[in-house]
Amino acid sequence: MKIVIDSVLNHGYNYNYVRKDTAMSYRVNHLDKKTGVTYVYESSSFWDKELKQSRNRQVCIGKLDPDSGELIPSKRLSQERAQSLPTTAQATIVGPSIILDALSERLGLRKLLKAACPTHYAEILSMAYYLACEGGPLSHSEYWMKSHSHPAKKPLTSQRISEILGKISTNEKQAFLSSWMKSILENDYLCYDITSISSYSELNEYIRFGYNRDHEPLPQLNLAMLFGEKSGLPAYYERIPGNISDVQSLHNLLETFKKLEVKSLHYVLDKGFYSKKNIDELLERRDQFTISVPLHSNWIQHAIDEVGEDIHGPEGYRVVGDEVLYVHSQLYPWGEQHRRCYLHLYYNDLLRSEAVDRFNRLLIALKKELESGTTTLEHEELYESYFIQHTTAVRGLKVSYNMDAVHMYIKKYAGFQAILSTSFKDPIEALWVYRNKDIVEKCFDDLKNSIDMKRLRMHTRETIDGRLFVQFIALILTSALRSKMRTSSLIEKYTVRELLLEMEPLTQIRYTGKYGSIITEVTKPQREILSLLGIAIPSST
Numbered sequence: 001m002k003i004v005i006d007s008v009l010n011h012g013y014n015y016n017y018v019r020k021d022t023a024m025s026y027r028v029n030h031l032d033k034k035t036g037v038t039y040v041y042e043s044s045s046f047w048d049k050e051l052k053q054s055r056n057r058q059v060c061i062g063k064l065d066p067d068s069g070e071l072i073p074s075k076r077l078s079q080e081r082a083q084s085l086p087t088t089a090q091a092t093i094v095g096p097s098i099i100l101d102a103l104s105e106r107l108g109l110r111k112l113l114k115a116a117c118p119t120h121y122a123e124i125l126s127m128a129y130y131l132a133c134e135g136g137p138l139s140h141s142e143y144w145m146k147s148h149s150h151p152a153k154k155p156l157t158s159q160r161i162s163e164i165l166g167k168i169s170t171n172e173k174q175a176f177l178s179s180w181m182k183s184i185l186e187n188d189y190l191c192y193d194i195t196s197i198s199s200y201s202e203l204n205e206y207i208r209f210g211y212n213r214d215h216e217p218l219p220q221l222n223l224a225m226l227f228g229e230k231s232g233l234p235a236y237y238e239r240i241p242g243n244i245s246d247v248q249s250l251h252n253l254l255e256t257f258k259k260l261e262v263k264s265l266h267y268v269l270d271k272g273f274y275s276k277k278n279i280d281e282l283l284e285r286r287d288q289f290t291i292s293v294p295l296h297s298n299w300i301q302h303a304i305d306e307v308g309e310d311i312h313g314p315e316g317y318r319v320v321g322d323e324v325l326y327v328h329s330q331l332y333p334w335g336e337q338h339r340r341c342y343l344h345l346y347y348n349d350l351l352r353s354e355a356v357d358r359f360n361r362l363l364i365a366l367k368k369e370l371e372s373g374t375t376t377l378e379h380e381e382l383y384e385s386y387f388i389q390h391t392t393a394v395r396g397l398k399v400s401y402n403m404d405a406v407h408m409y410i411k412k413y414a415g416f417q418a419i420l421s422t423s424f425k426d427p428i429e430a431l432w433v434y435r436n437k438d439i440v441e442k443c444f445d446d447l448k449n450s451i452d453m454k455r456l457r458m459h460t461r462e463t464i465d466g467r468l469f470v471q472f473i474a475l476i477l478t479s480a481l482r483s484k485m486r487t488s489s490l491i492e493k494y495t496v497r498e499l500l501l502e503m504e505p506l507t508q509i510r511y512t513g514k515y516g517s518i519i520t521e522v523t524k525p526q527r528e529i530l531s532l533l534g535i536a537i538p539s540s541t
Contacts, residue, residue: 038064064090090510094519094538095503095526096133097149102535103480107233108183110151113473116176123164124470126152131474132481133500138467149508165466173469180476181235181262189229189290191268191437194222194240194249223468224249229268229436232483237472239465250278254285264288266423268437272378279420283339290421290434295413296382303330303343304416311347320428323348329427332420344419344427352415359414363401370399488532499529508538 041058048055062073104110104125113121129150130141138161145155156164226236238256240249250273257265266288274293282289293300307328310316316326325346332343366382369375370389383389386405390398424430478496485491490499502525510517519538522530530537 040064092149092508092510093147093504093506094149094508095506096500097129098506098530098538099481099500099503099533099535100129100132100477101151102533103477103484107476107480109180109473109476112176112179112183116179117168117172120164120167122151122153123156123160124168124473126150126156127161127164127470128474128477131471132477132496135497138470162463165470166460166462168466168469170465173465176469177236178262184228184231184233185235185265188231188235189266189268189433189436190235191227191229192224192250192253192273193227193270193437194224194272221464222249224253226253227437227479229433232486233479234472234475237468239468249273251281254281254287258285266290268434270437280335283334283337283422288423290419290424290430292434293418293420295416295418296385296409300418301413303332303418304345304413307345311345316347318428320431324350325431327427329425340422342421342425342430344421344424344430346417346419346427346431347415348417349415355414355416356410359409363406367399367401371397484533490529490532494529502526502529506538 039060040062042061044057046055046057047053060074061077065072110121110125113124117124126145127138127141129148130136130138130144133148134141134144139158141161142155142157145152222240224238224240225234227233228235238253240252250269264286267282267290269289269291271292271294274291274297279289279291295301295304311326311328316328318325318327325348327347328345330343332341333339334341362382363386366379367387369379370383370387375383386402386409388400388402390400392398419427419430419434421430424433481496481499482491485494485496485499494502505520506522506526507520508517509520522537527537
């Protein structure tokens with residue numbers, strides 16, 4: 001006879017199996033939630049003559065090995081009795097882990113994580129597996145881990161998760177990030193961007209009120225990330241205070257890489273990171289960059305003025321996909337040392353009206369900032385260019401639009417885009433690389449919506465830092481899977497979460513002793529998924 005311990009359906013709590021040939025049954029029960037020990041009881045029924053009712057007698061016959069699932073007989077049993085005990089079997093969902101294990105090995109993720117965090121790398125990976133598959137709060141992961149295969153093998157309680165998150169040191173995180181960057185970055189373009197993550201915490205000095213990108217009335221921390229355009233993988237992250245601007249954050253990142261002795265890189269940046277100081281620093285480090293420059297910069301407006309109507313002629317005409325652009329490019333020596341850069345100007349007449357709308361919405365928002373006194377340093381040039389401010393003793397501050405400047409911008413500059421690059425002489429290639437940075441937005445969407453990072457529920461700095469690290473590992477896995485799906489037809493059929501859900505029914509049943517294990521039948525969709533991902537179909541042993 002075999003006792004099947006079905007952790008797939010019941011998450012490892014209570015099971016009763018009755019032998020057909022006797023009144024004997026076996027009951028499995030987790031008695032110690034702290035240790036996770038699973039005890040097996042022999043149960044028998046008898047009639048109590050005094051009470052005149054059926055009674056039940058239970059005798060502990062052993063416990064289950066947490067790794068193999070085998071029954072370990074109690075020492076109180078005789079050798080003959082121990083040998084007569086039934087064979088046990090344990091069912092575990094292995095479908096998602098087959099894919100995540102393969103990705104982890106291909107990327108060298110497990111190896112690098114083990115080198116950086118030798119005492120708790122398996123637990124970190126298990127939490128990342130849960131986030132990739134379920135995306136719920138980590139406090140709910142214990143039940144998932146009881147029924148699924150994962151690197152740590154044992155389920156993690158909420159208390160244990162908090163302990164691990166608090167243990168991940170800054171040195172461990174930096175050691176991993178440094179080795180990870182070196183392992184994946186080779187002739188890649190790095191997209192750099194920032195997102196805000198809201199929090200209720202009041203115990204973390206990084207939680208501050210600032211520009212909340214989700215428009216939530218909560219304090220936040222900002223999460224800066226680098227993504228590889230070619231690899232499709234997140235390369236580096238850094239948490240920064242919620243009131244630090246995008247312009248300031250780039251300087252901090254460059255200082256960090258200087259300390260880590262990271263070699264020169266190629267950054268792809270949007271206009272929020274543009275400043276003369278940042279361009280000077282990038283050039284000083286010999287880093288390559290492709291950056292969008294705001295049209296309100298005086299030197300850009302001067303460059304557009306010099307081009308004039310010539311950009312609209314046949315020499316500037318370009319067709320990019322189904323988009324018509326007018327383009328002008330020129331060598332632009334930067335600064336006193338005349339560092340070589342290329343300035344690319346693009347004009348799209350069909351997008352001009354949208355540009356005018358965005359400009360007017362920006363002016364309305366800036367006027368509210370001035371009137372409320374919530375001005376920011378990065379908008380100083382815009383305040384000065386497009387507003388007139390008067391302060392009187394009676395009426396206080398009065399803000400009005402500088403309509404001459406507003407009309408000039410709409411007439412001469414709306415519909416233009418400017419890109420400055422140290423690498424790309426060809427304007428279409430520069431534009432292509434810049435537009436491909438939308439991978440950042442996809443990864444931020446994954447981070448917040450798919451793997452449960454829209455709002456931080458933790459309070460101490462240590463646990464928040466640990467949680468961010470686990471999220472980053474989960475983001476690597478989901479990004480790697482999406483990148484692989486994109487090179488096949490899978491992306492047309494599934495999202496990342498749907499693909500992992502399709503693998504859920506694939507289960508491994510392990511028997512004690514000489515019986516080994518079996519894998520349940522692989523469905524046709526599962527075979528297709530594994531084949532297109534280049535992962536071997538598992539076999540029974």
